[in-house]
Amino acid sequence: MTDPSTLDGNWTAPVAAEPLDAEIRVPGSKSITNRAFVLAALATAPTRVRLPLDSRDSRLMLGALTALGAHSQSTTDGFLVHPLGPGRLHAEDTVNVKLGNAGTVARFTPALAALGSSPVLFDGDEAIRRRPIGPLLGALRDLGARIDDDGRGAPPFTVHGEGGLRGGQVDLDSSASSQFLSALLLVAPATEKGVTVRLVGDAPPSEPHIAMTLDMLRRYGATIEREGTRFHVAPARLSCPEYIVEPDLSTAAPFVIAAAATGGTVRIAGWPRTTTQPGDWLRSLLPALGAKVTLDETGLTVTGGDSIPGIELDLHEVGELTPVIAALLCFAEAPSVITGVAHLRGHETDRLTALATELSGLGGQVEETPDGLRITPAPLHGGVFHTYEDHRLVMAAAVLGLRVEGVEVENPGTVGKTFPGFTDAWTSMLNT
Known part of the structure; x- marks a missing residue:
């Protein structure tokens, strides 16, 4: 047929x-698949992600991670995703990450680019340029990232990797998307100080997606503290040899x-x-x-x-x-x-x-x-x-x-x- x-x-x-x-x-779940791929890229050893979603959004995520230096290979029932590695991304020329119209890619991967030592340009379909991301870019700057977006608060923007992300404490308005909060929490174990996020403004939509992010971080070995609208994720060495996607x-x-x-x-x-x-x-x-x-x-x-x-x-x-x-x-x-x-x-x-x-x-x-x-x-x-x-x-x-x-x-x-x-x-x- x-x-x-x-x-x-x-x-x-x-x-x-x-x-x-x-x-x-x-x-497989798109939300779980793309979070599993990101966490695998931040792990200390390869992760076998089984039964993931194979779709445009998940392929865009794998493509973005490959561009950033985390390679993957097909298996009989999924992908083996290799970590970014201790050297992270290092290239003299600008690296291009294609976002398509994938919100998880646009919001979860810029922080990973800050861990490398190269300029990374993020852009995608016309529709992604209309999707909100400004509060997240502002929070990443507060945590030590250098980002050039010409004041748009939207793609295209360039993350200038400087070899790591300091981390620390940041206030975040995540009322437009819970993905802003998830993006900061996912990268937190790879930062120097960990990340403490205090939510301001209206509550983020989709509490279940926040719970999903926290649950998956724990499964990869992260330590998390949550007190109401305050979240803290400490630096950690992540590892999860196998992850089965629902x-x-x-x-x-x-x-x-x-x-x-x-x-x-x-x-x-x-x-x-x-x-x-x-x-x-x-x-x-x-x-x-x-x-x-x-x-x-x-x-x-x-x-x-x-x-x-x-x-x-x-x-x-x-x-x-x-x-x-x-x-x-x-x-x-x-x-x-x-x-x-x-x-x-x-x-x-x-x-x-x-x-x-x-x-x-x-x-x-x-x-x-x-x-x-x-x-x-x-x-x-x-x-x-x-x-x-x-x-x-x-x-x-x-x-x-x-x-x-x-x-x-x-x-x-x-x-x-x-x-x-x-x-x-x-x-x-x-x-x-």
């Missing part, structure tokens, strides 16, 4: 003619949402019993949407109910689930409100504007609010669903297409950012 996401033109999202009955395996529960979201949308059953193989991934929040949400959820040693089983109630949801901690949940709530029996996700305006695109525009364009009544969406169910019809080079919008359109004929998904290939085989897996789910 040819994956439509590799083809030019639109993809017609398939309609579910009957309730689903399918089992799905999703690829399935990506946010990528699994459209598939379990499909069960609720069709009143059918979908099983996600390998869903972990305990995890820091934000996508695990779906287990508590789906019963409120009329679905039955069972987790056992084989994975998660979701069976949709006869109807979908309207609901009010604060998705501040799990904002990446907003697109597929918003699509589902277009089929609810009553209005719904999503709040707490103003930070989605700074993702691959302004997701709130994009969702309101595209869902309304197909007949929905979806309004933006300052920090979310107000969704009033209305009759829907087919048409082109623009995706703005955002993988999560492709997934939202697929959910919509389960019950609406003629949803033409623009540029489905953009889903390759996190799941290159998504459209094949989606079509197979309906044909099981």
